[in-house]
Amino acid sequence: MVDLRHAPARLLVADDNKVNRLLMTRSLELQGHSVRCAENGRIALEMLRRDAFDLMLLDMEMPEMTGFEVLEHLTADVKLRDLPVIVTSSLEGVADIARCIELGAEDYLHKPVNAVLLKARIGASLEKKRLRDQQKEMVRRFATSEVAQDLQQSGFALGGRRVLATVMFCDIRGFTSLVESQPPEETIELLNTYYTLMFDAINGHGGVVNQMIGDGLMAIFGAPLPLPDHGAAAVRAALDMVEMVELLNVERTAANKAAIRIGVGVASGEMVAGYTGTHQRATYTCIGDTVNLAARLEEHTKLAKRTILIDPATRLALEGRIVVDSLGPASFRGKAAPVEVYAVAAAAIG
Structure with missing residues (x-):
């Protein structure tokens, strides 16, 4: 030694x-x-x-x-x-x-x-x-570079603060069936490639991936570091993610492998962001109604047959720079009133 x-x-x-x-x-x-x-x-x-x-x-x-x-x-x-x-x-x-x-x-x-x-x-x-x-x-x-920077500047402390930010949830459609149809080694290889592409798209627009569970991920735009125009940044990242998956599918089809599809839910608003867990093991995350809504929108992509769904606050933040389609109100678990849902027009499921 x-x-x-x-x-x-x-x-x-x-x-x-x-x-x-x-x-x-x-x-x-x-x-x-x-x-x-x-x-x-x-x-x-x-x-x-x-x-x-x-x-x-x-x-x-x-x-x-x-x-x-x-x-x-x-x-x-x-x-x-x-x-x-x-x-x-x-x-x-x-x-x-x-x-x-x-x-x-x-x-x-x-x-x-x-x-x-x-x-x-x-x-x-x-x-x-x-x-x-x-x-x-x-x-x-x-940890992401943003979280590492936050730790270096502010130090570690359990708890959170209120922020205005945008949250994204994403997962692979039909992943369970895909896992059952191929060897575990191929699934690990697919996930590694998938996460590499998704991280690149999200980080490229200032987002922070803070959770990975199976084939799903959660990303934050606007915390722990402030991000101007975080709503539009999240939607642009989602569009890049869809494009990268399409490029990946070209390779998978050429290798006689099944193509994959993703669903993305995006919501903007106030939330509490910070470190949760214990002093021995903690993670940076955010909680609140906005976070729950983003998760519900991601689940709703299956029913709506659209790849990227956003809430009214995110649509307002886009200011017409990205075309969206109104899908009308939808009822979600945990929401007292229906929520207007919008689909990003350039990302319809074929």
């Missing part, structure tokens, strides 16, 4: 004393690290925002921008706040040391710095950073 504490890293040394920079650089390069230097805090910040570093060694007393000011800027920058910083300074007051730690410094070493101690602290800090990077990668792998 590789010892992460002694793996090479890209380090930035910020110190206004030229001799200190040279001595520190030589010591760190002998340990195998790649080292660059900045003669003051302002230059150090510019370098951090321009290039990627694994750790910074920061002096406190520098011209133009002190080490304290550098730490304050790092704390306020979402992209840099997790960078490990080891303070190397001749300041000895407990208040100054405490302030550095409160501003996010990983450690504090007095000058002149003991080389053995510095090596150990750098190794420990780099190991912590790699663990944090692995956690971020896991979040990016199992």
Whole structure:
């Protein structure tokens, strides 16, 4: 197993004393690290925002921008706040040391710095950073980029907030029969291809896929990050999804496999969006009457024989930019009054 504490890293040394920079650089390069230097805090910040570093060694007393000011800027920058910083300074007051730690410094070493101690602290800090990077990668792998960004900016907390957004539900028609007619390996291959195409269409219009159950999926447009014109974005994504399925069917027909069809329900309005579950296992989702209506519209595509159905709020958001057909009012489970249903004209089921 590789010892992460002694793996090479890209380090930035910020110190206004030229001799200190040279001595520190030589010591760190002998340990195998790649080292660059900045003669003051302002230059150090510019370098951090321009290039990627694994750790910074920061002096406190520098011209133009002190080490304290550098730490304050790092704390306020979402992209840099997790960078490990080891303070190397001749300041000895407990208040100054405490302030550095409160501003996010990983450690504090007095000058002149003991080389053995510095090596150990750098190794420990780099190991912590790699663990944090692995956690971020896991979040990016199992959550959408929008959710990952929301977590990074706002942190994790169970609960939700009211948002105006658009919800989409989609599934494959006759999927159960299709599963029974082919080997499991073919079903897995189909689902992987199907989800790849659907994700591409949804993400391409700013949507977030937050649930996948069997052949069905749920997507949100407008949360966790705001999305202008979310209703139209969802409908355009649905049209792209239909087009991609048609292209997939060309390949399936050529391979003597059954074509697939999808049904899509889209609804816009107020909902509560946030993290639900427990602190050990949670998911980002949304709930509310709008969400239920989108699910009912997706189910209604089977009866209406239309591929994409939308609610009045989504139709209003389109402002005539996409042609829709009025199918009249329909009664849905959980709705006290009938709802006007509209079908996107370019997506009729053949």
